[in-house]
Amino acid sequence: IDKDVLDTQVKDRKIQEAAEKARNEELANEMKQNDKIMCMLEERQKNDIRNINKAISEFQKNFQKPETRREFDLSDPQALKKDRPARLSDSDPRCTVSGLQKFMGEDLNYDQRMKFQKEQLREWSLQQQRDWKNALANQKFADDLYDKNRIELDQKTMAQQRKEEENRRAVCAATKDFNRTQAAELAERKKLEKYQKMKDDMDEISSLLRGDLLSENPEQAVSSFGRHRVITDRWKGMNQDQLMAIRYTQQQQVLEKLRLKEEERRKDAEWDRQSIQAARAQLLLERHQQRQNRERRRALDNLNAELSQEQKSKNIYLKEEAYSNFPTDQYYAQFNTTSR
Template structure:
């Protein structure tokens, strides 16, 4: 079932209303009793009534708008009066604040337009230490101070004190220099005495040290000679022991057992092996001779075998040649026999042709003549055997 929406209901209502209006209009138009010369007075009355209602509605709406406008005008007037009153109060407050808190004498640039500025100003120079007397003001120059006399007197007194102090310092410096020179002279004398005494002590000490060093060197030389003698004797003993060890050892005695390897009796240690013994060399030479004889024997057997094969090949070639010759003679004999047979047959054929007629004799005379096998293969075999031999 299809759901019914509010929009569908509204469309159905409009359609039904339009249909009802059309039906009413048709009744009014097509009804002869109510129709007056084609005019619909009832519809006209309804239209006039609707127009009056519309005009009344418009008039009421305009009156409402006019009332709202009047109300808004009153509100605007009230707000305007309030704004003017507030602005007036603000201006009065600003004026009071300026008169009380922003006086002309409190401004930063008031000194530029102050009418009593000249009366309020201080003199150009109150004292020598006035902070306003700057270099650019040119209010004070060297020697133009206010207490010039007192300053000059003070300077003279100061110069006299400086001179006296300098003289005292000079006298004190001369006394110090003289004392330093005397002290230096006394110190030099003391140093010279001490140096001479130390030199004497040094010479005595050097002599004692030289004697001690000489004695020490003598003892060291004796100990060194004894040590060298002992080392030489020990070295000779070691050399003799080494020589005897080498003579009795396996290295120089060339013991073949020392070169035996642990991997088998057929292997040796290369760094200990002294070469083969006489028996081993003789065995090697004997084996080499046997190998040479065996090789010569094999070569002789190969040569004999080659000669045998050559002889057999020649014999076979000779037999083949003899067979070929015999075959050739047999073929020649067969050829001669065949020729004699052909001649006999030809004679018989001629006799028969003479008896039976020329045509038949000619037909028989065209019979093939038998020939023996060719000699070309035998000739070629003979030439090959001759070249090979």
């Protein structure tokens, strides 16, 4: 096992882990910063919405009261208490035509009515101007507050970004220095490896030139199990003595093979001769047996003819002489005469 290579691999692995850890920490810090910025933006938006709602509520509370509305008299709960009698005087504006209390064309309160209307219009105009000025003032105050908060948040964000940029530059500088050191070490290691490889190659070439393989030394092929055995990957071939011995052995083998073939041929001829003699003897024996069988058959036929003639003569005797008389009563009376 090459310990230097293992140490180098372990060192490279640690370097990779350190770089990965630094990158992960940088990403984590960036994510934290982004979260902070998002939180600050959300908080600023909430504050803006809260301030706007508060300003609207204040404006409605101060300048949009229910009693200032034109149609408030239609839903005023104190309308009956505030209501006046049906008629206060002849100049009462509530005296309509249908009441037959005031007729068209009289207009006795024209000057007073016109003065009142002008005064009322002036009051309405002044009230609208005051409402508009107050609304503008509130809007300006809200805008100023929003701008102030936004400027503060932007300043904090820029400061945080500058800090992150400085940290990033420091990390990049450290990484560059580390990479430069690693590159120098790698170049030096490659140089040493190249020198060692060249030295090993030269040693190997020198060993091969001086070795038994290229010099074709026959002793290198001798096996440790005996000189009659060789190592096949080192054997360079046989010498002339070995070749002559092999050729002589081959000639002896050829002569021995011819002798064996001649001996086998003689054996085959002897076997053929003996087979022919055995077949001839077998044929003679079969012919002798056939003659004996014919003689025995002829004698048996003669014997059977004599026996047949005797059988015929006996049958004629029995039929004509022995069985020609019938039994009498005296013959039957001799049976069943005792208790046995």
